Amino acid sequence: MITTQFLDQLTRFNLVVNKRVTSSISGPRKSVAAGHGLTFKDYRIYAPGDDIRLIDWKVYARTDNLYLKVHEEEKNLVVHVIMDKSASMDFGKPVSKFDYASMIGVGFAYLALRDNEKFQFTTFAEDLEIFQPKRGMSHLAAMVQHLNSIKPKGYSKILDTTRQYKKLIGSRSMIVIISDFLVNIEEIRESLYLLGDHEIHVIQVLDRVEKELKMEGDMKLIDSESKGILRTFVSPRMRMQYQQQLDEHCAKIEEVCNQLKINYHLAVTDTSIFDTFYKILEG
Numbered sequence: 001m002i003t004t005q006f007l008d009q010l011t012r013f014n015l016v017v018n019k020r021v022t023s024s025i026s027g028p029r030k031s032v033a034a035g036h037g038l039t040f041k042d043y044r045i046y047a048p049g050d051d052i053r054l055i056d057w058k059v060y061a062r063t064d065n066l067y068l069k070v071h072e073e074e075k076n077l078v079v080h081v082i083m084d085k086s087a088s089m090d091f092g093k094p095v096s097k098f099d100y101a102s103m104i105g106v107g108f109a110y111l112a113l114r115d116n117e118k119f120q121f122t123t124f125a126e127d128l129e130i131f132q133p134k135r136g137m138s139h140l141a142a143m144v145q146h147l148n149s150i151k152p153k154g155y156s157k158i159l160d161t162t163r164q165y166k167k168l169i170g171s172r173s174m175i176v177i178i179s180d181f182l183v184n185i186e187e188i189r190e191s192l193y194l195l196g197d198h199e200i201h202v203i204q205v206l207d208r209v210e211k212e213l214k215m216e217g218d219m220k221l222i223d224s225e226s227k228g229i230l231r232t233f234v235s236p237r238m239r240m241q242y243q244q245q246l247d248e249h250c251a252k253i254e255e256v257c258n259q260l261k262i263n264y265h266l267a268v269t270d271t272s273i274f275d276t277f278y279k280i281l282e283g
Helices: 004-019 057-063 097-114 137-149 158-168 185-194 208-212 236-259 273-282
Strands: 029-035 039-045 067-075 078-084 118-124 128-130 174-179 199-206 217-222 229-234 263-268
Touching (some): 004 097, 078 158, 097 118, 097 137, 097 273, 118 137, 118 158, 128 158, 158 185, 199 208, 199 236, 208 236, 263 273
Parallel strands (some): 078 118, 078 174, 174 199
Antiparallel strands (some): 029 067, 118 128
16 A cells, blocks of 8 residues: 555655656657757758747857757657556565555656656556546545555456557657566567557566565465466475576566667565665666
């Protein structure tokens, strides 16, 4: 659950933005349209009726010709936060993967609001649940209230989600996908490929117990999504094989992201949420 204490601490992100956040997070985004923005693009010859305030007098002093500075029009970014609410995300104590992912999602939404950007928040499992893009802290408060009311359940159908969601993305956006990504790697690959040319952050959230299989002896394991039961003996060798397979899966996700020029981050829930966020923003 997202607590009042966490929301109070979000103000610490101001320091993060000022010192660590690159242009991929903060500030307005640019279109290719010419306008009166802040980013210089090119010069053109003055024509009657043009705004004389745009004349570059230094160029006139050198050439005796009137030239205007042409700037790129700046447009705000829509930040899309897409978060997994399937049953597997309910794993972990005292903080579940879902709670941890929720705090990351709220952090991105807070940064968007701080820079007067719109954010659109979506949860998925077997279906999509969408909040429309808005500005303002009231929208963030509604997002927090919704997250605190969710009980993760169902299967993670990330490919179906992506096929539906890509239709909702208009101009170039920032897309933040938060999940444990414990699904087939080819499904992940196709999902990310479908999203196209956007600023994309893939954040894989795992619990320390599942990451390192911190258990030993006779165990009854229950699949949180299928509810299937597996009785097994967890030996040191089995634990090593499990860790190897999971590490290989995570490495494949990172490789896919690198191929598609997507930012990949692995977050473990026993790490301070702010330390995790700092690393994501620096990446």
